Structures are given as structure tokens and as C-alpha cells.
Amino acid sequence: MNQWSEVFTNLKSLTLAMNKYAEYLTKKSEEKSLNQSLLKPVRSTEECTSMVVLPSNTSQVPFVVRKFQSLLDKIRDLPGFVPVFVNDFLSLDRKMRYEELTLLKEHGLSYPTVLFTHSPGGNVGNFHFIWKIPEMSTSCSDDVMSKSVCVTQSLQNQLPKFHTRQMRREFVGMFGKIAKVKPYYLREMYKRLTGDWTSAHDTDAAALDKRVKQFLQLGDPDIVTDLREHNPGRPSKYEPFWNEVEKYMENVVETAVQERRHGTVTYLATAMSVPNLLECVSKVCPPEVPIPSPQWLRLQFWPKKPNIKGITAVHRTPQN
Incomplete structure (x- = not known):
């Protein structure tokens, strides 16, 4: 029993320390939530x-x-x-x-x-x-x-100013409903009008704010473009491969599920994955046709602009 007394004492000390740290984190989280709900800066100029x-x-x-x-x-x-x-x-x-x-x-x-x-x-x-x-x-x-x-x-x-989240949310909510302006434009407008230095609340918003600031400085909203537009008329290296993919999709795959799907036996569709599609198409391609990597082929089925509705993939979209 004596050999476990020291372990018990250490475990009890660790539990108490973790409990105090959890209480500290909870208190700080509540303080942060309260500060972010204020309609005025947390610290006045006289205080800082x-x-x-x-x-x-x-x-x-x-x-x-x-x-x-x-x-x-x-x-x-x-x-x-x-x-x-x-x-x-x-x-x-x-x-x-x-x-x-x-x-x-x-x-x-x-x-x-x-x-x-x-x-x-x-x-x-x-x-x-x-x-x-x-x-x-x-x-x-x-x-x-x-x-x-x-x-x-x-x-x-x-001097830098740091406004609360509620102050920014009120501005974006009020003028966003009237003018129907995108939130990232309103965030930049708010910063320029008030001198707010508060950083973005997540990495996606930070990336958008950086792009907005860039094309506002350059005066060109289309500054972020596909670099392939600078090479008009340049043939795609894998265009012959995509021609074979189109033939394979039309002649072999045809539908999302095998036609014999009715009954007690279920048949899976052909080309179950990107590596499987690459393997099947590579077998029917002539020797001189360049074969892309699985990563590149998978990328072609991704949307050009993630998180935006009504978009299409680079090369192919699913049939209804």
C-alpha cells in the first residue's frame, strides 16, 4: 500500500492543478465573450x-x-x-x-x-x-x-485601435442588409473608416481580407486570376488523356449505378475511385499519350472556387 501512496498523492496534486487551470480557462473565456459583446472598445485611450x-x-x-x-x-x-x-x-x-x-x-x-x-x-x-x-x-x-x-x-x-466583435458585427449587419455588399468589403470599409487594427477571427477571413486589401491598393478587383490566362492558345499537355477519359466515361461508365441494379443483387459502378479511373483509362491510351498523376487527376474534379454554390469542376461535373 505504501508504494501507491506517493502515486496517489501526485495524482491528487495533478488533478487539483488541472481543475484550477480549467477554472482559469473558463473564467478567461467568459471575460472574452463579455468583452466581445461590448459596443465600445474594451480599453479607453486614457487607460492605455x-x-x-x-x-x-x-x-x-x-x-x-x-x-x-x-x-x-x-x-x-x-x-x-x-x-x-x-x-x-x-x-x-x-x-x-x-x-x-x-x-x-x-x-x-x-x-x-x-x-x-x-x-x-x-x-x-x-x-x-x-x-x-x-x-x-x-x-x-x-x-x-x-x-x-x-x-x-x-x-x-x-495609434492603433481595437474594436470588439459586436461593434464590427453591428456595422456589417446594418449596412450589409441595405447595400447588399459582401462582408469582406464591409470589413475593409470598417477598418479604413475607424482605424480598427483587430485581426480576423479565422484564417479564411484573414486570407480574404488580405486579397481585398491587395486589389484595393492596386485598384484592380480582378488582380487574382488564373495564371493560365496569360498563356492563350497554349495546348494542354494532358488534353489527349482527357479525350480518352471522356470516351471512357461515355462508353463504359455511362451511368452512376449499373443498369442491373433492380433485384436482390446490387452491382457497383465502374471506376470506383480516381486511382481506379486512372488505371482503366491508362490501359486504353496509346503509348505516346502522357499519363498524369492521381493527385493531378483528382484536382481536376475539384471546384475552382471552394465553398461557393453553383460552381463547376475544372473538367467534369456529375450528371443528374
Whole structure:
């Protein structure tokens, strides 16, 4: 019995841990559902922004000076209260970027500045802006703070916004019924009108949004075309093979089920699968006719545009 006591203790600890994790996931799922049902962004601008005054530091550490030399050169040539996007001067690695920002906040630059940070949440990361202020200004100067607030207001259009699913659904539902516009067009319209940065809810929607954005930028809704249209008049390599397939389908298969289907005995149709069809047609093809692979032959029976009603396969459709 003693040899199982340790196993029982470990199993009990594992069960309790899994139960707590399940409760955590349930709670997060409920919070997410609640947030997505809101008709306003989950986080307001005031909740995700911060502003701090960095005093000038004349005794700069050489390492810090080298690290931010390009940022110093950029700010030096600009007048006061003109924002610079700090992220362009930081490392792409998240850990190194955090360390660089910590150095900037601790040591500052060779002249007083204001560091503005926008933290929208999620995996997007933070957006940092910095601007120079007059040398004699202090952190409690009302004039500096009022002008800095004006700078932050001018940055609002450049900052990402994340709207809830209900906000987007209401827009698409309202205007989709009136204008009868496709949902992917309405999604792109909503993003351009509101500045919403929210990603698509699944991979299919993301692919559609990417294509819509592409042909809107190029001004050509037919930009995604079949590349074979660029080779007019070029004969198909497997056209002789398809001629033999047509003959076989008409002369041998004829119907979906064998004519002797009435009675107690049931007969299956000829060419039960794509490999079987390929084998049967290959036997009657002349030696010089190219034979495709089973994968290529199967592809020819697939629809040109999946998930759309009323479409036809590339080469053949079933008979009613």
C-alpha cells in the first residue's frame, strides 16, 4: 500500500492543478465573450497611455550614448514638441527592446524630453513616442504639460485601435442588409473608416481580407486570376488523356449505378475511385499519350472556387 501512496498523492496534486487551470480557462473565456459583446472598445485611450518627463542628463554613459546616437541625431534637428517614433530606433527583440527602454528612462538624453507610451494590450506591443521640450522646463510646468497633451491628441489617429466583435458585427449587419455588399468589403470599409487594427477571427477571413486589401491598393478587383490566362492558345499537355477519359466515361461508365441494379443483387459502378479511373483509362491510351498523376487527376474534379454554390469542376461535373 505504501508504494501507491506517493502515486496517489501526485495524482491528487495533478488533478487539483488541472481543475484550477480549467477554472482559469473558463473564467478567461467568459471575460472574452463579455468583452466581445461590448459596443465600445474594451480599453479607453486614457487607460492605455502614459506620459513621463525625462530630465536632461549631461553626464551621459558612453554606452548609452552609442545606443541612442541615431535617436539623438533625429531629435537634435527637430524643434520642440515634434514627436519621434521611438520604436524605429529600438531592437526588434522584445527582451532587448525592454532593456533599451529601461536605459532610456533611467539615463534620459542630453536634453529634456517627454516619453509617451501607448499600450493597447495583446500581442501588438507598446508604441513609444518622444519629443524635445525647452531646456528650462520642469516636470511640473503647466505649459509643457498642456503642449504635450496637444501632441498626444495629434497622435491619436496614428495609434492603433481595437474594436470588439459586436461593434464590427453591428456595422456589417446594418449596412450589409441595405447595400447588399459582401462582408469582406464591409470589413475593409470598417477598418479604413475607424482605424480598427483587430485581426480576423479565422484564417479564411484573414486570407480574404488580405486579397481585398491587395486589389484595393492596386485598384484592380480582378488582380487574382488564373495564371493560365496569360498563356492563350497554349495546348494542354494532358488534353489527349482527357479525350480518352471522356470516351471512357461515355462508353463504359455511362451511368452512376449499373443498369442491373433492380433485384436482390446490387452491382457497383465502374471506376470506383480516381486511382481506379486512372488505371482503366491508362490501359486504353496509346503509348505516346502522357499519363498524369492521381493527385493531378483528382484536382481536376475539384471546384475552382471552394465553398461557393453553383460552381463547376475544372473538367467534369456529375450528371443528374
